[in-house]
Amino acid sequence: GENVEQHPSTLSVQEGDSAVIKCTYSDSASNYFPWYKQELGKGPQLIIDIRSNVGEKKDQRIAVTLNKTAKHFSLHITETQPEDSAVYFCAASQLGAQKLVFGQGTRLTINP
Amino acid sequence: GAVVSQHPSRVICKSGTSVKIECRSLDFQATTMFWYRQFPKQSLMLMATSNEGSKATYEQGVEKDKFLINHASLTLSTLTVTSAHPEDSSFYICSALGLSVADTQYFGPGTRLTVL
Numbered sequence: 001g002e003n004v005e006q007h008p009s010t011l012s013v014q015e016g017d018s019a020v021i022k023c024t025y026s027d028s029a030s031n032y033f034p035w036y037k038q039e040l041g042k043g044p045q046l047i048i049d050i051r052s053n054v055g056e057k058k059d060q061r062i063a064v065t066l067n068k069t070a071k072h073f074s075l076h077i078t079e080t081q082p083e084d085s086a087v088y089f090c091a092a093s094q095l096g097a098q099k100l101v102f103g104q105g106t107r108l109t110i111n112p
Numbered sequence: 113g114a115v116v117s118q119h120p121s122r123v124i125c126k127s128g129t130s131v132k133i134e135c136r137s138l139d140f141q142a143t144t145m146f147w148y149r150q151f152p153k154q155s156l157m158l159m160a161t162s163n164e165g166s167k168a169t170y171e172q173g174v175e176k177d178k179f180l181i182n183h184a185s186l187t188l189s190t191l192t193v194t195s196a197h198p199e200d201s202s203f204y205i206c207s208a209l210g211l212s213v214a215d216t217q218y219f220g221p222g223t224r225l226t227v228l
Contacts (some may be wrong), residue, residue: 002146005158032215042207043219044156089155098144102155 002027004092006103014111019080021106023090024072030092032101033073035064038087047088048075051095075107085110115139118220125196126228133191133223135206141186142208146217147179150203159227162189186210196227 004027013019025033031052036044048063050073051058057064061080066073077084087107091100115138125131135145144163148156160166162183170176178192178200180192189208193200203224207217 034216036219041222041224043116043222046216046218049216093215098209098215099146099158099161099215104155 002030002092002101004090004103005099006090006106008106009104010107010109012109012111013080015080015082017080019077019084019108019110021088021090021108022059022072023074023092024070025092025101026071027092027094028068028071029077032093032095033064033066034091035062036084036089036091036110038089038105040086044089080110082110082112084108114216114218114219116206116220116222117143118206120218120219120223122224122226124205124226124228127197128195130192130194131196131225133204133206135189135191135208137187137208137210137218140208140210142189142210143186144156145183145189146207146209147181147189147191148205148207150205150222156205158222159191193225196225198227201225201227 006023022088034049037047038044048064061077061078087105088101089105093100117136117220119134147159150156159174160168160170162181164183165188169183183189206217209217
């Protein structure tokens with residue numbers, strides 16, 4: 001089955017700097033890769049997703065890149081702000097197969 | 113759009129009692145709903161997948177007689193933790209998937225269960 005590895009487990013950056021979180025997946029059949037942000041005591045919130053027919057997707061300060069050959073994808077947050085502090089999860093699945101496999105999570109802390 | 117609610121947000125119960133958690137898709141029809149549990153500082157662990165009108169599919173190691181799932185309508189799924197014990201204390205989160213939201217899972221806000 002699919003296995004998703006996420007790094008780093010914790011990340012601390014200065015406000016205004018960029019943050020990058022990386023994930024690798026094992027199943028080459030996976031073709032859908034969402035990223036979720038989870039604040040303390042709340043459910044995960046979808047922030048961006050990418051399908052395997054594109055290599056990059058951007059939404060304001062957030063971007064995701066996908067390298068299908070290497071089987072890895074990354075989340076990039078630019079101009080970080082204190083409200084970006086949260087736990088971020090990557091996931092992988094096959095469109096139509098429904099089941100998501102999550103990475104272990106990254107606790108991002110933005111230092112003012 | 114694509115809002116999922118859960119009720120209750122918190123519940124405290126005595127050991128041996130049963131607890132029901134509701135998950136609702138508010139603005140779309142959910143053909144499939146998922147139930148996860150999450151321990152502190154850990155990732156989400158899928159417990160089961162439920163499709164409207166059919167029996168849930170449980171992940172390996174999840175006791176189906178202990179965690180009863182019902183998906184009676186396209187907007188409501190329930191998880192009942194039967195004969196709860198302290199080790200069942202956890203954060204339970206549902207998600208919903210519908211044709212109108214194009215393969216994207218939207219998550220509810222979670223339910224914190226504490227079993228005394």
